[in-house]
Amino acid sequence: MRRRGTATALGAATVLNAVANWKGSAFGVDLKTSAEVVLDESPAVKGDVPGIDDRLIVRSVERVLERFGVVAGGVVRTWSDIPLARGLKSSSAAANAAVLATLDALGEDLDPLEATRIGVAAARDAGVTITGAFDDASASMLGGVVVTDNRRLELLKREEMESEVLLLVPEEKIFSKETDVGRSRLLAPVADLIFDLALAGDYPRAMTLNGLVYCSALRLPSDPIFAALASGARSASLSGTGPAYAALVEDENIDDVEAAWLHLGGRVIRTEVNNQGSIRGPGWRG
Numbered sequence: 001m002r003r004r005g006t007a008t009a010l011g012a013a014t015v016l017n018a019v020a021n022w023k024g025s026a027f028g029v030d031l032k033t034s035a036e037v038v039l040d041e042s043p044a045v046k047g048d049v050p051g052i053d054d055r056l057i058v059r060s061v062e063r064v065l066e067r068f069g070v071v072a073g074g075v076v077r078t079w080s081d082i083p084l085a086r087g088l089k090s091s092s093a094a095a096n097a098a099v100l101a102t103l104d105a106l107g108e109d110l111d112p113l114e115a116t117r118i119g120v121a122a123a124r125d126a127g128v129t130i131t132g133a134f135d136d137a138s139a140s141m142l143g144g145v146v147v148t149d150n151r152r153l154e155l156l157k158r159e160e161m162e163s164e165v166l167l168l169v170p171e172e173k174i175f176s177k178e179t180d181v182g183r184s185r186l187l188a189p190v191a192d193l194i195f196d197l198a199l200a201g202d203y204p205r206a207m208t209l210n211g212l213v214y215c216s217a218l219r220l221p222s223d224p225i226f227a228a229l230a231s232g233a234r235s236a237s238l239s240g241t242g243p244a245y246a247a248l249v250e251d252e253n254i255d256d257v258e259a260a261w262l263h264l265g266g267r268v269i270r271t272e273v274n275n276q277g278s279i280r281g282p283g284w285r286g
């Protein structure tokens with residue numbers, strides 16, 4: 001038996017970080033991770049991604065095999081243009097791509113949210129997340145903007161959103177598992193208010209408030225948020241646990257926001273909200 005499967009999943013950016021109160025909101029962006037899974041009769045699943053801890057993608061493949069009662073080994077590989085450990089959901093995209101590529105190899109189908117929950121369980125197994133990050137995983141899988149309850153693994157809302165997106169990506173890496181959970185959770189009552197804004201569909205205001213609150217909790221600079229707003233961005237926030245920032249920007253202001261952010265150091269990526277979501281089968285491959 002030798003079966004090969006492929007898939008491509010999205011990066012995402014934050015409207016509301018769920019670490020404070022387990023409720024989160026995020027939107028898919030046009031950055032991608034592709035995975036290839038080759039299943040065979042070898043005794044174990046192995047990762048082949050030089051320089052990256054492969055436990056997350058190996059567990060993602062293993063959990064899909066367990067779900068279908070298949071005994072197999074093999075290899076999982078990924079290619080990505082999502083900067084790692086910056087808050088842009090590289091882990092959610094890697095897990096989703098590995099899950100979908102395994103389904104592709106097996107010729108099996110799962111409801112997209114069930115597939116997402118398998119990736120979240122693998123992220124917990126691999127210890128790369130605080131809440132399971134079902135918000136990020138759903139945005140990566142479904143595209144558009146989502147609002148979720150990460151404790152109950154429930155999708156509360158999803159809608160399409162049209163916007164250009166700018167990302168400021170500092171050099172430094174911050175792994176989600178190392179975030180300051182204690183300081184974040186002190187702000188849970190404020191996060192509840194941001195959640196109400198997100199659930200009401202007021203994503204820009206929710207996002208900017210989230211950014212100010214989490215920059216303060218995590219002792220990260222809020223200057224990129226003010227610089228983006230001063231240059232005409234509709235909203236800006238720290239993304240996830242940082243250190244990257246995301247802004248929703250109208251076409252005519254993109255050059256100004258990009259110039260303001262370039263002054264702050266780091267890389268600026270121009271992208272847009274992706275409403276299509278992750279796809280199974282051959283696609284983009286970095």
Ligand SMILES: Nc1ncnc2c1ncn2[C@@H]1O[C@H](COP(=O)(O)OP(=O)(O)OP(=O)(O)O)[C@@H](O)[C@H]1O
Nearest residue numbers: 053078085086087088089090091094175176240241
């Ligand atoms: N392309 C990839 N292939 C395999 N594993 C990956 C890949 N990208 C990320 N990962 C896994 O995800 C881990 C990083 O997860 P982490 O949550 O810290 O970063 P992030 O998802 O980019 O940030 P955030 O969750 O704040 O958006 C890596 O250590 C690795 O285990």
Ligand SMILES: O=C(O)C1=C[C@@H](O)[C@@H](O)[C@H](O)C1
Nearest residue numbers: 017018024129130131133240
């Ligand atoms: O690890 C986690 O549980 C999370 C990490 C960040 O990406 C957050 O944005 C997300 O809401 C939750």
